[in-house]
Amino acid sequence: MNLLRFLGMMLLAYLAMGNASALAADVVQAAPTAEAAQTQRALLEQRVTAKWDALIRKDFATAYSFTSPSYRKLFSLDAFRSSFGNKVAWRRVEVVDVEFKGGDAATVGINIHFVYHQPQAEKPLDMQTYVQEPWVFVDGQWWYLVKS
């Protein structure tokens, strides 16, 4: 990864978190610290969880605001909303793992807990599945990269 780009990214991330006091110390370091990476992960996890919390509330407008700028240029909120079906009810998510791919992309593994009601059954099934979501870092923020 380009070092200057990563440091710039760290700067934007820390500013976004209001953590300006830690900034000077990071800038003078020659390489990203484990602490900085941890902070970046925390920021990303917060964004992932917030997006899913919105989906669980069926607040598609808020969830849409987490999608990448390039996606939003092409797809309307209605298109985003209509990309989801109503056959399951999401309950909660948990971030399981994060794999950074350079400084501007990451794959986030999450467990989605949901309920599926088989048409022919009395009780709904409590289910969970593991998915890996692509996220990108653009303009100082993490965004969900929708497969379209």
Add this chain to the structure above:
Amino acid sequence: MMNRKMKQLALAVGVALGGLSLVPSAQAVSVAKNNLGQALIFPYYTVRGGWTTLFGVTNTSNQVVAVKVRFREAYNSRDVFDFNLILSPHDLWTAWVTDSPNGPVIRTEDSSCTVGNIVGTGATGVTFPAPVSYVGSAADGGPTDVDRMREGYVEMIMMGASPGTPAAVYPLAAGAIHGAATGTPPGCAALVSAFQNPAALGSYGPCPTGTSANAGVSNTLRGEFCNYAQIPATGTQAAPLPLQPLKGTYALVNGAKGFNAVGLPVALQNFRNTGAMTLQLDSVGPVPFNNSWHEPSLNSTTSTGFQFIPTPTATDPGALSIIIGGVTGVTGALMRTNVINEWSRRSNPAAGWVTATDWVLTFPTKNFFVDNDAGNRYAGRNNVSCPGPTGRCNATPVGTAAVAVPFTQMFVDTSATTPVRRGSSCDAITLTLRDREERASTGLGFSPGASPQLCYETNVLTFNQGLILNSPIAASVNYSDPFLFGWMNVGLNSIPAGASNFGLPVVGFAITSRDDSATALLSEAALYDHSYVSPSTMTIGNPGYPTNGPVSPP
């Protein structure tokens, strides 16, 4: 087990009889039109991209039925997870597989007995075991990671049936019957123990009558599960009843996208006429291959295979295509020269609605032709426990050219002077893509590669990169025409030198998703079974159609 000469003789007789007769023999494996059978082939399972696959199987009979459930991965049909399911009379069992960071997980809320035990795992599930069947000495040139287990297909094969009553005579089978008060079978632990004890395997014989324990029958698997093709006549039942007890369903549910699609497995009727009870133990030590968890398989049919095919006179049952038993029986029942279905693909984000289609084409017996690895018990063709009546004995020996027919290319071939572990096995296909106004595509492409081909046991075709099943081995049918939807005809006409084109043994479906913002509909998906064209004739005999060993277990 028949020796080679006897087998050739039987084969010749079978061909002669098949050619002369318009009526199926008493035992002839075929695709059941009524969706009830002795073996079920679920064309696809996946846990990729948020997908969960649910399975349901019903025992419609009054017998206790033992079923081998086996998950096979998509590349080369290697067994990645299997267990035995013991169904109460009239029981419906359900389970689902979903993804985890460590690979597929199976979960069930059902209490029916299973060996290995997955009962009551709804909350936690049982993770598929770490890969064994395609790593180390079993490697086949394909991937060796956990990810390989995330898609494939499932086979459920009836192993045997038991009256289950009186309990004194059939204590093991009776223990699988759900208790009236608790709803839970009381004897699952005893069944688990029996399936893991070579001394409890026993031998086949008529189902005993009487009310007290029967030495040599009670507490043995083959003694108690004494029925298979039919329920014998009894005092209250004047005539034998045919036993085709299994009905299946499946659903693909995407937990991330919120849509689902449902389908029916292929049901094979008249799969066997004798029991196929085996241990839930590997074929090592005292356990010969035929008694191990590797069997029964789709090589286990004791019946000739046939299909009803159209005739110019429209007479019914029409002409029959007959092939002798073993894997060739099932293969013959599934041979198709063409696969036909619909597709839809609209990717313009401004259009208001977006569609995508994937096709699944699974060759569930392909491994018995292209996976030739004599010493590898996980290979479709192996000589473990051979020579003798206790192994599959269908691998080609070193120094002899292995024949992949009706397929073109060996996936693994250790008979070659330099062993081949190719990691794929490709057959050329033809594509005719049309829109709904019968216009054929004039700008058809295919990726990867330029020529259309299917290289795995479970294949996914997508249209203009729609890829709703998220399969990493998907190939894309790419067209430049301004088509939005239509139908496609896939020709399975890969013809190896010296062989006639009988097509390939295939099952599958098309799945289409639709996102619709123009009409405020939410996203939805639907699954459509393929339509097929059968070959008009089939010829048995190398190089026309090798039999690749005996029925296993015999």
